[in-house]
Amino acid sequence: MDSAAPARVGGIVVSSLAAGLLAAVLLVAAPIIPPTEARVTGAVLCGLAFGWALLAVLSVRFSDQPQRWAAAPALLMGIGGLLLLAFGSPALEILSWVWPPGLLVLVVWMVTRARQQLRSPSRRWLLYPVLAVLALASVGGGYQTLREAADARAHPMPGQLIDVGGHRLHLSCTGSGSPTVVLQPGLGGTSADLALITPTIARTTRVCVYDRAGRGWSEPADTPQDALQIATDLHTLLHAGRVPGPYVMAGHSFGGLYTLTFADRYPDELAGMVLVDSTAPAPARGAEPRATPPSAGGSDDSTRRLSALASASGRLGLGRLVGATTASHLGSTIDEFRQGGSSMEQAARLREFADKPMVVLTAGSGTSPGWSADQDALATLSTDSVHRVVEGTDHAGLIGDEDGAAATTQAVLDVVTSVRTGQPLER
Numbered sequence: 001m002d003s004a005a006p007a008r009v010g011g012i013v014v015s016s017l018a019a020g021l022l023a024a025v026l027l028v029a030a031p032i033i034p035p036t037e038a039r040v041t042g043a044v045l046c047g048l049a050f051g052w053a054l055l056a057v058l059s060v061r062f063s064d065q066p067q068r069w070a071a072a073p074a075l076l077m078g079i080g081g082l083l084l085l086a087f088g089s090p091a092l093e094i095l096s097w098v099w100p101p102g103l104l105v106l107v108v109w110m111v112t113r114a115r116q117q118l119r120s121p122s123r124r125w126l127l128y129p130v131l132a133v134l135a136l137a138s139v140g141g142g143y144q145t146l147r148e149a150a151d152a153r154a155h156p157m158p159g160q161l162i163d164v165g166g167h168r169l170h171l172s173c174t175g176s177g178s179p180t181v182v183l184q185p186g187l188g189g190t191s192a193d194l195a196l197i198t199p200t201i202a203r204t205t206r207v208c209v210y211d212r213a214g215r216g217w218s219e220p221a222d223t224p225q226d227a228l229q230i231a232t233d234l235h236t237l238l239h240a241g242r243v244p245g246p247y248v249m250a251g252h253s254f255g256g257l258y259t260l261t262f263a264d265r266y267p268d269e270l271a272g273m274v275l276v277d278s279t280a281p282a283p284a285r286g287a288e289p290r291a292t293p294p295s296a297g298g299s300d301d302s303t304r305r306l307s308a309l310a311s312a313s314g315r316l317g318l319g320r321l322v323g324a325t326t327a328s329h330l331g332s333t334i335d336e337f338r339q340g341g342s343s344m345e346q347a348a349r350l351r352e353f354a355d356k357p358m359v360v361l362t363a364g365s366g367t368s369p370g371w372s373a374d375q376d377a378l379a380t381l382s383t384d385s386v387h388r389v390v391e392g393t394d395h396a397g398l399i400g401d402e403d404g405a406a407a408t409t410q411a412v413l414d415v416v417t418s419v420r421t422g423q424p425l426e427r
Contacts, residue, residue, distance in 0.1 A: 009063040010122035016058060016070075017130060020051015028305055033085070035304035036222055037311040037331055038092040042084030044312070049078035065120070069113035073106060089220070096315060100142035107135045140316035148326055155192075157217040164236040170217035171210045171241045175202030179248050179271050179419050181412055182238070183209050185399070186253025187279075188333035190216035196405035197412070205416050208243055210234070214332025224304070225335050227261040227343035234258070235266055248419060250274035250412050252399050254336065256378075257281065257347040264350035272357040272415035273382075276408050277395050279340075280374035281348035307334045353382035357418035357425050359411040363398055364391035384424045386414075 024047025027033060033043045053074035060066040080099065083091045111131055114123055159172025172191060173180070181201050185193045191209035201207040212230060213221035223229055238245070246269050251259030256278020263270045311331025360379040362372060372389075379387040390398060390407045397404035418425050 009059055009065045009067075009118070010120040012058045012063060013055060013067075013118070013120065013122040013127060016055035017051050017126065019054055020048045023047035023050045028309065029302075031301075034222075035301060035308050036088065037220070037308045037327065038084045038088040040305055040308040041092065041312045041315075042081040044309075045077045045081030045084065047081075049074045049076075049081060052077065065118060067114075067117055069110060069117065073110065076102070076106060096141070096145045100138045100145060103134060103138035103141070107131050107138065137316050144315055144327070160241070161217065161219075162237055162240045164233045164240065166223075167213055167219040167221045169210055169213065169219070169233060169237050171208060171237055171243075173206060173208040173241070173243060174198065175204070175206045177205035178244075179205065179246055179416060180243055181205060181207040181416065182234070182243075182247045182249045183207065184249065184251035184255030184258050186255050187336055188215070188329075189252070189255070190329075192216065194399060196402065197399060197409050200406075200409045201412055201416075204413055206243075208238070208241075210237060212332065212336070214328040214335075215326070216329075220328040220332060224339055225332065226339040227257045227346040228265070230258045230343075231262040231265050234262060235269070245269040246271035246419075248272040248274070248412065248415050250276060250408070251278060252276040252408075253395065254279050254340070254343070257343045260347040260350045261343070263353060264347075270356070271419045273353060274359045274361065274408070274411045274415055275375075275378055276361045276398050276411075277363045278360070278375070278378060279344070280371075280378065281350075282341075282344045303338055304335075307331055307338060310334050350381065353385075355383045357415045358382040358385040359415055359425065360385065360387045361398060361408060361411055362387065362389045363393050363395045363404075364389050366394035384418070386425050386427060 024044045027043035027047045028040055030043070033039050051074075052070045055067055056070035056074060059070070060068065080095060083095065111128070114127055114131075118127065157170060159170060161168040162171055170191065183191075183194050183197065185191065191211050194209050198207055198209055211218035213219065213225055213233065221229075221233075238247070249259045249262060249270055250273070251257070253276070256275045259273060259275065259278070260281060263273060308331065311327050311334070314327030314330035358379070358381065360375050362375040375387060379385045388407070388411065390404060393401065393404035393407065398408050399405055414425060417423075
């Protein structure tokens with residue numbers, strides 16, 4: 001080879017790694033790849049494996065500096081990617097324990113080989129940074145896996161996991177008596193967020209909390225989680241868990257949308273309702289909501305893939321930076337937010353709640369312009385409704401601080417009493 005060979009091998013390094021990145025992007029976007037965390041992660045690994053394989057082949061064929069070591073990351077990433085594409089989530093759970101230490105050992109070995117065999121500036125300004133990113137990913141992945149395992153040991157699951165069709169949801173019921181109260185946390189929330197409310201209600205009647213798909217102790221779902229799907233899954237969960245209705249349902253924030261949708265879809269199974277600083281349904285309440293979500297179609301597929309990528313990033317420990325405890329929690333929260341427009345439309349289909357008891361709670365501080373008017377509008381759904389403003393409490397405080405949680409608990413118990421006695425709510 002002539003003196004231009006080192007520059008040539010540098011070009012091979014650049015073009016090979018760029019080709020691998022491009023292949024990963026194209027595979028993630030490919031319609032044949034299901035937009036789930038496991039399959040999208042598998043597609044990324046297969047694309048990156050192609051780049052490393054290209055480096056090994058081209059450097060051997062077209063330079064005097066063969067980088068045969070690049071076949072090792074190509075082989076390991078390719079095998080991991082194919083396992084994820086073939087077996088999905090079960091393979092992902094197993095590999096989450098294997099890949100962090102395996103990748104770290106591989107990176108150390110790759111650095112050693114590159115120092116010995118690659119004499120090109122690309123080693124310092126491209127290859128080493130790429131390997132540093134892989135090392136950080138392995139450390140973050142190991143941290144995330146260990147923290148999830150530690151959290152599971154520290155907080156054993158109460159209640160049970162129940163199959164609702166393709167995935168299992170966590171349900172925990174305490175107390176006794178009727179009507180049964182069902183609590184819905186807000187956007188990204190879990191059953192643990194209601195810990196200040198549940199025990200007090202349980203002293204008066206039966207109360208059930210659950211985790212929506214992908215968070216807390218519940219398994220992730222492959223289907224988009226809009227209000228209609230969430231209400232359907234909750235209905236299946238309560239019946240499969242042998243929790244008799246009719247229910248009093250209380251929903252905080254986004255949970256109010258799911259409560260409204262449940263009331264519309266299963267009107268005979270809801271005896272009373274509490275909306276706790278609820279997100280308002282679609283503004284145009286006089287207009288007929290669309291039968292299908294506005295996000296349906298190709299753009300929805302793209303956002304589902306981006307959501308799956310974000311969920312996969314949670315496997316690197318990034319989710320804990322935004323308060324998500326697990327990768328699936330991060331992904332489900334993103335999906336819940338993404339489905340917000342559809343959920344608001346579906347909640348707007350409830351036009352009236354007859355004369356059933358209903359309390360609307362509004363935080364007394366931190367509300368945005370128009371929020372109080374939306375809460376007033378919600379209170380008109382029932383002829384037996386009360387709208388209460390809880391002074392000195394903000395949106396999160398209605399379930400998260402003692403005074404706010406006490407006001408929410410009292411509202412639920414007031415509705416329970418009204419259902420039991422058949423008497424209207426006290427103004």
